[in-house]
Amino acid sequence: MHNNLIQIENLHKRFNDLPVLNGVNLSIGKGESIVVIGQSGCGKSVLLKHLIRLMEPDEGRVFFDGENIAEFMGDSLVSFRRRFGMLFQSAALFDSLTVAQNVGLGLKESRRFKDEQIDEIVIEKLEMVGLASSADKYPAELSGGMRKRVGLARAIANNPEVLLYDEPTTGLDPITADIINDLIVELNTRLKVTSVAVTHDMKSAFKIADRIVMLYEGRIEFDATPDAVRTTDNPVVKQFITGQARGPIQVR
Amino acid sequence: MEYGVQSIGRRGVNFINRTGGLCILLGRFFVALKDVPRSMGLIFEQFYIIGVKSLPLIIIISIFVGAVTAWQAAYQFKFIGAPLRYLGHMVGKAVIMELSPVLSALVFAGRVGAGIAAEVGTMKVTEQIDALDSMGINPVRYLVMPRILACLVMVPILVLFSDFIAIMGGLVISVLGVDISTETFMSGFRDSFKLADFRNGLIKALVFGLIIGLVGCYEGFRTREGAVGVGRSTTNSVVISCVLILVFNFIFAIILFRL
Ligand SMILES: Nc1ncnc2c1ncn2[C@@H]1O[C@H](COP(=O)(O)OP(=O)(O)OP(=O)(O)O)[C@@H](O)[C@H]1O
Ligand SMILES: [Mg+2]
Numbered sequence: 001m002h003n004n005l006i007q008i009e010n011l012h013k014r015f016n017d018l019p020v021l022n023g024v025n026l027s028i029g030k031g032e033s034i035v036v037i038g039q040s041g042c043g044k045s046v047l048l049k050h051l052i053r054l055m056e057p058d059e060g061r062v063f064f065d066g067e068n069i070a071e072f073m074g075d076s077l078v079s080f081r082r083r084f085g086m087l088f089q090s091a092a093l094f095d096s097l098t099v100a101q102n103v104g105l106g107l108k109e110s111r112r113f114k115d116e117q118i119d120e121i122v123i124e125k126l127e128m129v130g131l132a133s134s135a136d137k138y139p140a141e142l143s144g145g146m147r148k149r150v151g152l153a154r155a156i157a158n159n160p161e162v163l164l165y166d167e168p169t170t171g172l173d174p175i176t177a178d179i180i181n182d183l184i185v186e187l188n189t190r191l192k193v194t195s196v197a198v199t200h201d202m203k204s205a206f207k208i209a210d211r212i213v214m215l216y217e218g219r220i221e222f223d224a225t226p227d228a229v230r231t232t233d234n235p236v237v238k239q240f241i242t243g244q245a246r247g248p249i250q251v252r
Numbered sequence: 253m254e255y256g257v258q259s260i261g262r263r264g265v266n267f268i269n270r271t272g273g274l275c276i277l278l279g280r281f282f283v284a285l286k287d288v289p290r291s292m293g294l295i296f297e298q299f300y301i302i303g304v305k306s307l308p309l310i311i312i313i314s315i316f317v318g319a320v321t322a323w324q325a326a327y328q329f330k331f332i333g334a335p336l337r338y339l340g341h342m343v344g345k346a347v348i349m350e351l352s353p354v355l356s357a358l359v360f361a362g363r364v365g366a367g368i369a370a371e372v373g374t375m376k377v378t379e380q381i382d383a384l385d386s387m388g389i390n391p392v393r394y395l396v397m398p399r400i401l402a403c404l405v406m407v408p409i410l411v412l413f414s415d416f417i418a419i420m421g422g423l424v425i426s427v428l429g430v431d432i433s434t435e436t437f438m439s440g441f442r443d444s445f446k447l448a449d450f451r452n453g454l455i456k457a458l459v460f461g462l463i464i465g466l467v468g469c470y471e472g473f474r475t476r477e478g479a480v481g482v483g484r485s486t487t488n489s490v491v492i493s494c495v496l497i498l499v500f501n502f503i504f505a506i507i508l509f510r511l
Binding site: 088094105111154 | 383
């Protein structure tokens with residue numbers, strides 16, 4: 001299956017005595033936009049971190065472009081990671097740097113751009129998320145939603161081939177959320193970016209996804225197009241997307 | 253409930269883990285030194301934060317260290333009837349060989365080591381270190397190397413300042429409080445001054461600087477579990493650095509100052 005950009009095989013991960021991922025299998029094609037849904041604490045963020053090797057699996061493998069990512073070392077690891085952009089759930093902005101420095105850091109440290117070029121790219125990306133006027137602020141001076149958007153600008157700064165979004169619209173008002181959704185869709189359609197987004201926001205999920213996968217009890221419970229998700233009979237998925245307290249999913 | 257033996261076992265494992273972790277980080281620090289030229293901005297920033305900003309504190313403690321050394325020495329000299337012209341000798345030796353390097357390092361561990369552990373630890377628990385990794389930026393080069401290097405360079409420089417200021421402090425107290433002349437104090441100091449003592453003090457300072465930077469960064473990287481974890485790492489970094497400083501100081505005493 002050489003046209004799969006990312007291939008996850010039998011991924012297991014546990015923390016001490018807590019099994020989180022229990023054999024996840026998932027293939028992501030080039031240019032595809034995947035949305036991962038699932039209950040809070042089910043391991044979505046953990047799954048995302050495995051894709052860029054911020055966590056190592058206990059068992060199972062992750063392939064990127066046909067290569068086992070566990071084998072990357074040193075420079076190959078760096079160039080592998082530079083093909084990604086990641087938006088963290090907590091935004092994870094560098095609090096000692098300004099917004100502009102946050103967005104430009106990856107570019108600066110890659111030493112492939114001149115300072116003036118970096119400034120231009122930074123402003124361009126900040127405009128895309130509607131924050132050009134906050135370029136010189138520090139993260140502590142921003143609201144939660146603004147931080148998220150700076151995180152997004154930072155993730156897209158080096159025009160990555162793959163974008164990993166951990167809850168891109170959480171904490172945003174509906175209008176800003178929709179702007180971000182449009183941005184994600186545009187990156188997918190126009191720039192042919194491959195993306196994996198984790199979200200609880202079903203409106204956003206239906207808008208940006210080519211495929212929606214649901215993580216449940218450490219495995220992929222469901223994997224289908226948005227339309228198929230809307231009309232599914234699967235009780236777990238149905239309970240989740242309609243947001244019912246009663247159903248097969250038990251809140252731990 | 254944990255039994256005594258288990259607790260000792262766990263501590264033993266912890267100790268070995270830490271030692272191994274510190275050695276690995278030290279190795280990665282040396283590897284990262286190849287990137288010094290491209291990291292000059294980061295390094296000078298740390299020189300400033302770690303070194304220059306510690307200077308006022310070092311000056312204050314050095315004045316008092318020198319002063320109390322002179323005072324105590326004079327008191328003991330009077331008690332055993334030793335001549336006061338040896339006061340300069342006594343103060344100079346004590347300050348240059350032990351007091352200045354050790355006390356500066358201990359204070360530095362409290363100020364700078366704790367600061368490094370808290371900063372790196374906060375970055376760890378708020379996923380900023382993950383963010384660096386995700387951007388292909390090596391955290392050892394970006395965070396650890398500049399900080400350890402700054403400690404390595406700045407602790408000896410601060411000890412130099414401390415030597416000078418503590419001796420001045422001792423001189424002032426000797427002249428004002430003990431009533432010996434500046435010339436008597438200085439000639440006692442000059443007659444006993446050995447460059448080797450001075451050099452040994454600076455070698456110790458270099459090692460103490462390495463300990464402080466390394467332990468601070470390491471404890472920061474080990475941080476888990478939010479604000480509580482950051483507090484724990486900060487405390488650990490100070491305790492561990494201080495113990496290591498005193499242990500190494502004793503080892504140095506045996507090696508450098510043969511009886
Ligand atoms: N570094 C870690 N150490 C220990 N346990 C962890 C760690 N990271 C995650 N976990 C545990 O793994 C489980 C899954 O966490 P994860 O952050 O992936 O959840 P999530 O699906 O992203 O939830 P949410 O939607 O609330 O963000 C949780 O039970 C969490 O406690
Ligand atoms: Mg999450």
